[in-house]
Amino acid sequence: xxxxxxxxxxxxxxxxxxxxxxxxxxxxxxxxxxxxxxxxxxxxxxxxxxxxxxxxxxxxxxxxxxxxxxxxxxxxxxxxxxxxxxxxxxxxxxxxxxxxxxxxxxxxxxxxxxxxxxxxxxxxxxxxxxxxxxxxxxxxxxxxxxxxxxxxxxxxxxxxxxxxxxxxxxxxxxxxxxxxxxxxxxxxxxxxxxxxxxxxxxxxxxxxxxxxxxxxxxxxxxxxxxxxxxxxxxxxxxxxxxxxxxxxxxxxxxxxxxxxxxxxxxxxxxxxxxxxxxxxxxxxxxxxxxxxxxxxxxxxxxxxxxxxxxxxxxxxxxxxxxxxxxxxxxxxxxxxxxxxxxxxxxxxxxxx
Numbered sequence: 001x002x003x004x005x006x007x008x009x010x011x012x013x014x015x016x017x018x019x020x021x022x023x024x025x026x027x028x029x030x031x032x033x034x035x036x037x038x039x040x041x042x043x044x045x046x047x048x049x050x051x052x053x054x055x056x057x058x059x060x061x062x063x064x065x066x067x068x069x070x071x072x073x074x075x076x077x078x079x080x081x082x083x084x085x086x087x088x089x090x091x092x093x094x095x096x097x098x099x100x101x102x103x104x105x106x107x108x109x110x111x112x113x114x115x116x117x118x119x120x121x122x123x124x125x126x127x128x129x130x131x132x133x134x135x136x137x138x139x140x141x142x143x144x145x146x147x148x149x150x151x152x153x154x155x156x157x158x159x160x161x162x163x164x165x166x167x168x169x170x171x172x173x174x175x176x177x178x179x180x181x182x183x184x185x186x187x188x189x190x191x192x193x194x195x196x197x198x199x200x201x202x203x204x205x206x207x208x209x210x211x212x213x214x215x216x217x218x219x220x221x222x223x224x225x226x227x228x229x230x231x232x233x234x235x236x237x238x239x240x241x242x243x244x245x246x247x248x249x250x251x252x253x254x255x256x257x258x259x260x261x262x263x264x265x266x267x268x269x270x271x272x273x274x275x276x277x278x279x280x281x282x283x284x285x286x287x288x289x290x291x292x293x294x295x296x297x298x299x300x301x302x303x304x305x306x307x308x309x310x311x312x313x314x315x316x317x318x319x320x321x322x323x324x325x326x327x328x329x330x331x332x333x334x335x336x337x338x339x340x341x342x343x344x345x346x347x348x349x350x351x352x
Contacts, residue, residue: 041342045078045249052082053090053102059279060292061103061126061231063270068257070273077249094120094236100243101250106232107159107315113330114322119237121332124251127231128297132224134167135205137195138217143171146221149201152184152191159318160204167204167222207291211284225294229302229311240332252339255300259343262298264289300336301348308349328352 054061062084068074069082085099091112093099103126113120140146146168153161165175173179184194184203191203196216205213205220213219233254240247261270267289275281285292302308308327316323337347 043077043245043248043252045246047100047243047246048078049081050074050079050083050100050246050250051098052084053093053099053104054084054086055088055090055104057086059274059281059285060296062279063274064254064257064261064296065103066274066277066279067261067270068253070277071257071260073253073256074250077253079246079249079253091120091234094234097239100239100246101233101235103231103233106230106311107320109232109234110312110325110327110330111321114325120234120330121237121240122232122234122330123240123247123332123335124233124254124300125229125231125297125302125336126233127295128227128229128302129225129295130228130230131206131291131295132163132167132222132226133205133207133209133220134164134171134222135192135195135203135209135213135218136221137198137201139198140201140219140221143173143221146173146202147178148180150180150182150199151202152182152194152200153204154184154187154191156181156183157318159315159320162314162317164202164204167224171222207288208285210288227303227307227310229297229308233300244335247335248338251300251335252342255298255336255339255343255345258296258298258300259345261296262293299340299343299345299348301333301340304349305352308352 052065056062065082065084074080074082085093087093090099090102090104091108094102095116095118101123106122106125109120109122112118136146140149151164151168153159153164155161161181164181168175168179175181179202182200184191184200186193188204188206188209191200192205192209192212194200195203195205195213195218202221210220235247260266271281271286271289312321312325312327315321316325321327331352333349333352340347
């Protein structure tokens with residue numbers, strides 16, 4: 001079995017990537033409607049090799065896929081080679097055909113589908129929850145101490161800024177008058193650095209930041225795990241029309257690996273497998289096993305259609321998708337539902 005960890009951005013993803021939307025608009029075909037579902041217990045992939053896009057090099061963004069590979073689950077369904085290609089241009093790569101499947105932000109897939117007219121299809125949800133965690137500097141002890149202070153969720157129009165405002169409201173603050181929002185760059189790690197440097201006094205952080213935050217005198221004022229189907233796995237309708245068996249086989253092996261990962265008795269082996277594959281996992285991150293897997297959908301699904309509608313309404317506020325977008329056009333959950341049934345799991349979501 002081929003183990004490919006990370007690759008630089010390929011030429012096909014570099015050259016004219018943004019132009020691919022227009023190039024493939026006319027060539028793309030719609031997904032098959034009402035295609036007969038095979039018996040997933042026995043399905044074998046029609047493709048022996050899968051090229052899988054991913055924008056995030058962090059081990060947690062690769063975990064179940066690499067486990068499915070290392071544990072032999074992909075091989076059992078006929079996927080002999082599974083190659084992860086790291087690129088921020090994962091959507092152009094998908095549309096251009098250099099990627100078979102890709103992991104990315106749910107809102108980006110829906111937004112790109114709307115903007116390009118290409119029939120992108122989300123076939124599985126990766127993260128169905130997210131931590132809403134308000135980290136504060138050593139200068140802040142109470143909610144009242146935040147009044148008049150500089151805070152940041154990254155870019156001013158980004159969803160993390162919107163989340164920060166929602167947390168502020170829950171804490172009894174008026175984000176429009178009590179807080180001063182400033183932009184920061186560098187993602188969540190950059191925001192932690194700004195917090196430690198004293199440039200800001202509050203920001204949205206994640207469980208992995210706890211050690212660095214507390215070592216510098218900071219703390220979390222608010223911690224909440226919130227339903228949020230924020231990350232997904234996507235294909236094009238054209239690819240699915242030609243490779244349905246590969247999609248069914250991938251989902252079955254992937255969800256089987258997620259179920260294995262969720263068992264606490266497999267924790268040590270799960271980390272060792274990733275380290276053996278070359279991923280760097282600091283001890284502080286390994287201590288966050290429960291917090292990390294709590295965000296990962298155990299079955300490729302999400303709670304219900306209303307949860308997805310709520311999420312889409314949220315991202316519409318930031319302009320990532322149009323207000324009132326018909327997100328169902330960009331979903332095809334039959335692959336996940338078939339895998340859930342084959343593995344003895346309840347159907348989630350029950351319907352769309």
